[in-house]
Amino acid sequence: MTSLSDIRSTFLEYFKRQGHEVVASSPLVPRNDPTLMFTNSGMVQFKNRFTGVESGPYQRATTSQKCVRAGGKHNDLDNVGYTARHHTFFEMLGNFSFGDYFKAEAIPFAWELLTKDFGIDKSKLLTTVYHTDDEAFEMWKKIGVSEDRIIRIATDDNFWRMGPTGPCGPCTEVFYDHGDHIWGGPPGSAEEDGDRFIEIWNVVFMQNEQFEDGTLKPLDMQSIDTGMGLERIGALLQGGHDNYETDLFRALIEASAHATSTDPFGDQNVHHRVIADHLRSTSFLIAEGVLPSNEGRGYVLRRIMRRAMRHAHLLGAQDPVMHRLVPALVREMGAAYPELGQEQKLIEDTLLNEEIRFKTTLDRGLKLLDDALVDVADGADLPGETAFKLYDTYGFPLDLTQDALREKGRGVDTDGFDAAMAEQKAKARAAWSGTGAAADAAIWFDLADTHGATEFLGYETETAEGQLVALVSGTEAAEAAGEGEEVTLIFNQTPFYAESGGQVGDTGTIRTETGEARITDTKKAAGLFLHIATVTSGTITRGQGAELVVDPARRGAIRANHSATHLLHEALREALGDHVAQRGSLNAPDRLRFDFSHTAAMDTSELEQVERDVNRFIQQNTAVTTRIMTPDDARAMGAQALFGEKYGDEVRVVSMGDAPTGKGPDGQTYSIELCGGTHVARTGDIGVFALLSEGASSSGVRRIEALTGQAALDHLRDRDGTLTRVEGLLKSKGSETADRVKALMDERKALTNEVAQLRRELAMSGGGAAAPEAKDVNGVSFMAQVMQGVTGKDLPGMIDDMKGAMGSGAVLLIADADGKVAVAAGVTQDLTDQVSAVDLVRAAVAELGGKGGGGRPDMAQGGAKDVTNAESAIAAAEAVIAG
Numbered sequence: 015m016t017s018l019s020d021i022r023s024t025f026l027e028y029f030k031r032q033g034h035e036v037v038a039s040s041p042l043v044p045r046n047d048p049t050l051m052f053t054n055s056g057m058v059q060f061k062n063r064f065t066g067v068e069s070g071p072y073q074r075a076t077t078s079q080k081c082v083r084a085g086g087k088h089n090d091l092d093n094v095g096y097t098a099r100h101h102t103f104f105e106m107l108g109n110f111s112f113g114d115y116f117k118a119e120a121i122p123f124a125w126e127l128l129t130k131d132f133g134i135d136k137s138k139l140l141t142t143v144y145h146t147d148d149e150a151f152e153m154w155k156k157i158g159v160s161e162d163r164i165i166r167i168a169t170d171d172n173f174w175r176m177g178p179t180g181p182c183g184p185c186t187e188v189f190y191d192h193g194d195h196i197w198g199g200p201p202g203s204a205e206e207d208g209d210r211f212i213e214i215w216n217v218v219f220m221q222n223e224q225f226e227d228g229t230l231k232p233l234d235m236q237s238i239d240t241g242m243g244l245e246r247i248g249a250l251l252q253g254g255h256d257n258y259e260t261d262l263f264r265a266l267i268e269a270s271a272h273a274t275s276t277d278p279f280g281d282q283n284v285h286h287r288v289i290a291d292h293l294r295s296t297s298f299l300i301a302e303g304v305l306p307s308n309e310g311r312g313y314v315l316r317r318i319m320r321r322a323m324r325h326a327h328l329l330g331a332q333d334p335v336m337h338r339l340v341p342a343l344v345r346e347m348g349a350a351y352p353e354l355g356q357e358q359k360l361i362e363d364t365l366l367n368e369e370i371r372f373k374t375t376l377d378r379g380l381k382l383l384d385d386a387l388v389d390v391a392d393g394a395d396l397p398g399e400t401a402f403k404l405y406d407t408y409g410f411p412l413d414l415t416q417d418a419l420r421e422k423g424r425g426v427d428t429d430g431f432d433a434a435m436a437e438q439k440a441k442a443r444a445a446w447s448g449t450g451a452a453a454d455a456a457i458w459f460d461l462a463d464t465h466g467a468t469e470f471l472g473y474e475t476e477t478a479e480g481q482l483v484a485l486v487s488g489t490e491a492a493e494a495a496g497e498g499e500e501v502t503l504i505f506n507q508t509p510f511y512a513e514s515g516g517q518v519g520d521t522g523t524i525r526t527e528t529g530e531a532r533i534t535d536t537k538k539a540a541g542l543f544l545h546i547a548t549v550t551s552g553t554i555t556r557g558q559g560a561e562l563v564v565d566p567a568r569r570g571a572i573r574a575n576h577s578a579t580h581l582l583h584e585a586l587r588e589a590l591g592d593h594v595a596q597r598g599s600l601n602a603p604d605r606l607r608f609d610f611s612h613t614a615a616m617d618t619s620e621l622e623q624v625e626r627d628v629n630r631f632i633q634q635n636t637a638v639t640t641r642i643m644t645p646d647d648a649r650a651m652g653a654q655a656l657f658g659e660k661y662g663d664e665v666r667v668v669s670m671g672d673a674p675t676g677k678g679p680d681g682q683t684y685s686i687e688l689c690g691g692t693h694v695a696r697t698g699d700i701g702v703f704a705l706l707s708e709g710a711s712s713s714g715v716r717r718i719e720a721l722t723g724q725a726a727l728d729h730l731r732d733r734d735g736t737l738t739r740v741e742g743l744l745k746s747k748g749s750e751t752a753d754r755v756k757a758l759m760d761e762r763k764a765l766t767n768e769v770a771q772l773r774r775e776l777a778m779s780g781g782g783a784a785a786p787e788a789k790d791v792n793g794v795s796f797m798a799q800v801m802q803g804v805t806g807k808d809l810p811g812m813i814d815d816m817k818g819a820m821g822s823g824a825v826l827l828i829a830d831a832d833g834k835v836a837v838a839a840g841v842t843q844d845l846t847d848q849v850s851a852v853d854l855v856r857a858a859v860a861e862l863g864g865k866g867g868g869g870r871p872d873m874a875q876g877g878a879k880d881v882t883n884a885e886s887a888i889a890a891a892e893a894v895i896a897g
């Protein structure tokens with residue numbers, strides 16, 4: 015039997031021989047098309063090559079492209095399990111020409127591969143062409159297909175369009191006739207929907223471009239885009255027409271049967287089919303970083319996961335099943351898609367967490383559903399409110415409820431469901447404006463109602479395309495903005511991180527076909543990401559597609575700082591104790607700041623330990639992982655959560671570092687935090703960590719500032735430069751330098767004391783002049799003198815010495831050095847009742863052009879300006895004593 019893997023390689027090899035470059039599948043989340051939820055055909059990655067916007071190194075390519083059709087425009091989810099050919103995930107084989115070959119080669123390529131390499135019986139094949147495409151008709155004829163087997167189709171079935179805009183063109187399709195024992199008619203007939211004639215290959219002649227206003231313009235070059243579903247051709251080549259009976263699906267269905275101890279066939283087969291299909295789409299999406307959420311792509315993922323989980327439940331599975339099937343998928347598809355093996359752990363953990371979580375409400379939800387049906391008339395729809403309650407309280411996506419009812423031949427009143435949803439939104443909004451928030455918030459709610467929440471792509475990419483769904487100037491919606499205007503831009507999806515959790519908003523640029531804008535900040539309101547923009551050239555208009563580019567260097571620095579903050583938090587807990595809890599943080603491009611509860615200043619050894627620990631885990635260079643789980647599960651794993659913070663019913667958990675902490679699934683995780691921020695892929699990406707400062711922030715809260723990466727290196731280099739200069743001056747090296755500085759400081763202190771002592775002694779001895787004579791004033795022995803070259807701070811010591819020498823008396827000294835005049839007076843204790851030193855100083859200061867002066871009755875000081883009147887100053891003091 016030819017396995018799907020063999021068919022895939024036969025296809026790629028065939029086109030490689032025909033000069034095609036074998037190009038890897040592009041991601042499921044398209045990077046170049048803001049209107050597509052998921053890549054849904056092989057041409058998506060080449061869209062801009064067909065329109066000529068981009069050029070490339072090859073003109074012929076062949077791929078096996080991962081595709082998802084769930085959510086968005088192409089949604090096959092509801093049918094999966096019940097039909098032979100519907101999938102949420104499939105592989106599309108394709109060959110592409112970019113202005114190189116056209117119809118004359120594409121048609122023979124397809125025919126040769128099908129009939130020779132794949133060996134399909136020619137008599138079983140028939141083809142269709144667009145009704146006006148005589149050229150293609152003639153080519154099929156020339157190749158040997160009889161005219162009655164070339165069917166002209168006038169509908170859009172043979173004019174392929176990507177969507178409302180984009181490259182498009184007429185196509186020719188190849189069909190396989192499974193024989194008259196199966197019901198169905200040829201394409202274009204009334205019975206075409208039957209299973210007898212199955213389309214196996216679509217060859218599109220890309221020659222037009224469709225524009226939003228409906229116009230269709232010819233493209234400059236003519237190209238080829240073909241698509242063949244691997245599962246479908248696989249079924250055919252393996253002798254059947256049921257994709258789920260191919261080798262790959264059989265293996266997955268066997269794994270599902272084994273894990274649930276059930277029969278792979280019979281009544282249970284439908285559940286296994288759902289599980290096998292959904293295992294593929296969910297695993298591939300998770301491998302690309304899409305995680306379950308309640309918005310956008312994450313919600314589509316959740317819907318698929320939960321649908322599979324309900325079917326596992328229907329098989330009677332008591333314990334989570336999906337994660338146990340991942341090894342079988344990796345065995346089957348890991349060689350062609352290495353990302354499955356690389357991300358196996360993330361896929362398994364994410365499936366397990368989601369299944370554990372959903373199981374807690376699944377039984378109660380199903381019971382509610384059964385009870386509700388008792389009251390609903392036979393064949394009538396389930397009331398919308400019940401479906402909404404299942405959604406809101408039990409986590410049943412609407413399509414899961416519909417799937418459950420389908421088995422009972424019933425539907426859901428979807429209008430009632432929408433009404434209940436709208437009512438809940440209105441309540442949430444009323445509650446929000448009731449909090450007294452800014453009045454301009456109303457517009458964000460209106461826009462969120464109309465356009466839905468912005469989808470954040472920035473965990474995975476820093477550039478992406480987005481559709482500009484709204485412009486807001488001030489608090490008013492606008493249609494367009496021209497050069498120089500400041501506006502807020504809202505896109506359906508964005509790689510820009512909006513300020514939250516201490517991480518600053520991203521900056522960067524956006525570009526549309528007609529203009530460019532600089533994004534100076536990104537904020538969040540009502541689920542929308544608000545890009546604060548200044549239009550730098552041209553005009554940007556609502557509805558346009560835009561290329562959004564985050565400033566990568568700035569984001570890289572922010573990311574490093576944010577991850578380092580997590581390591582710092584843990585290092586602080588290790589160094590200081592478990593009481594350390596985050597009280598605030600800032601993750602900016604140039605630095606990080608972390609506030610934490612701790613009462614005492616950290617000493618040098620604590621700081622050294624923290625810095626060393628953070629760098630140790632940076633050097634460990636282990637992968638940083640992200641999981642989605644409930645806050646309770648996260649806490650049970652040892653995650654740090656912000657005290658008093660309200661978390662939703664699910665959280666992002668970021669883990670890093672390998673250490674025997676007892677935390678995490680294997681007790682080996684160093685840091686586990688609830689966090690919505692962006693992080694490095696591996697701790698080594700932080701580069702290096704350097705502490706800048708540690709100090710008090712508020713009562714009981716300390717603040718650390720630190721740097722990472724280049725900023726840390728620059729800082730360390732700067733300090734090193736300073737040290738080198740100091741070493742040069744001191745003529746010493748390394749740790750000696752500190753000893754030298756200490757010795758110099760001690761020496762300086764000793765010298766300063768000595769100088770002061772010498773000055774005093776000099777002054778006491780009259781400074782070379784006659785020592786002052788004590789004079790009797792009103793029975794008080796009074797000594798006064800002007801001291802040249804003595805500063806104010808030397809005076810108190812001198813006064814004490816003089817008072818000591820006199821035993822009883824009053825002293826007045828006027829110091830004059832470097833243009834500064836200072837006055838001090840002293841009175842021995844026995845006389846302070848009679849004379850106050852303060853009065854003496856004040857009297858003298860007034861004469862010397864100064865003001866005030868103060869101190870105690872036994873010792874006072876003051877400052878003045880000019881020493882010229884020293885005699886009168888002394889006389890004024892004398893007069894005070896004289897009374």
Ligand code: SER
Pocket residue numbers: 054055056057108174216217218239240241242
């Ligand atoms: N784009 C075409 C399709 O999806 C052929 O690849 O069918």
